[in-house]
Amino acid sequence: MESESxxxxxxxxSIGTVSELTGLSERQIRYYEERKLIFPERSERGSRKYSFSDVETLIDIANKREEGVRTEEIRSELKRKKTKDDQASRSKMIQGQLNAQFGIRKK
Amino acid sequence: MESESxxxxxxxxSIGTVSELTGLSERQIRYYEERKLIFPERSERGSRKYSFSDVETLIDIANKREEGVRTEEIRSELKRKKTKDDQASRSKMIQGQLNAQFGIRKK
DNA sequence: CGTGTAAGGAATTCTGACACG
DNA sequence: CGTGTAAGGAATTCTGACACG
Known part of the structure; x- marks a missing residue:
């Protein structure tokens, strides 16, 4: 089964565009990566590449930071969220496999 | 009503990433713009910015070009497709407005 | 802790042009 | 017509560091 991507x-x-989209400085964006809040990929030449999902996470981070929440705390909140999302995703995938094996019953 | 975006x-x-994603050279990508097949926006500093939709269009263009179709011909095909899409989009929007005014009846 | 900045280098992007055909 | 390439400049991105606190 092919992952969606x-x-x-x-x-x-790239980071310049992410900066425009989020209003954060490139320095801030790189720092949040250093603190393990986001995980960009690297292009062949080594420049950071972000997804729309990363942009949304960064906006969440910016809001939390404005409230004075420390990066370490934001990190653990994000981890909780990620775990939940992963569970939802796994659940959906299993459901897909069941449908494939036994056919779709639910109307 | 807010447009989706x-x-x-x-x-x-940016163009380098589009090149990786499509397998086309930057020269080709800029040329297809010159020939009005695609319409990137410009960032504040003037560099071209493309959407995933543009990337898909470029892949279509690449396939047509491999078959030997001239850019002029591809352009008119794309225009036809765009007209259809616009009509579908308008139709959906009107449906949305109707639903908003009279409520959603269809189950 | 979180962010700004100057520093130097490497890679990116831009435009207009010449080339081939 | 469609694409490659060399050219020069401007803007981007990267890393490691110093600063403030």
Whole structure:
């Protein structure tokens, strides 16, 4: 089963554009990576590439930071969220496999 | 009613990444713009920005070109497709407005 | 801790042009 | 017509560091 790699999660946006999209400085964006809040990929030449999903996460981070929340705390909140999302995703995938094996019953 | 500006149509990808994604040279990508096959936006500093939708169009163009279709011909085909898409989009929008005014009946 | 900045280098992007055909 | 390439300049991105605190 092919993983989606959708428009939302495909990492293709460079840091300058992410900066425009989020209002954050490039320094801030790189720092949040250092603190493990986001995980850009690297292009062949080594420049950071972000997804729309990363941009949304960064906007969340910016809001939390404005409230004075420390990066370490934001990190653990994000981890919780990621775990949930992963569970939802796994659940959907299993459901897909069941449908494939036994056919779709639900109308 | 706010226009979508979704992940698919938001122009945020720079030409180097588009080149990787499509297998086309930057020269080719700029030339197809010159011939009015694609319409990137420009960032504040003047660099071209493409959407995932543009990337898909470019892949279509690459396939047509391999078959030997001239850019002029591809241009008119794309225009036809765009007209259809616009009509579908308008139709959906009107449906949305109707639903908003009279409520959604269809189950 | 979180962010700004100057520093130097490497890679990117841009335009207009010449080339081939 | 469609694409390659060399050219020169401007803007981008990277890393490691110093600064403030």
């Amino acid at each position: 959708s428009y939302k999660t495909r990492k293709v946006i | 979704s992940y698919k149509t938001r122009k945020v990808i």
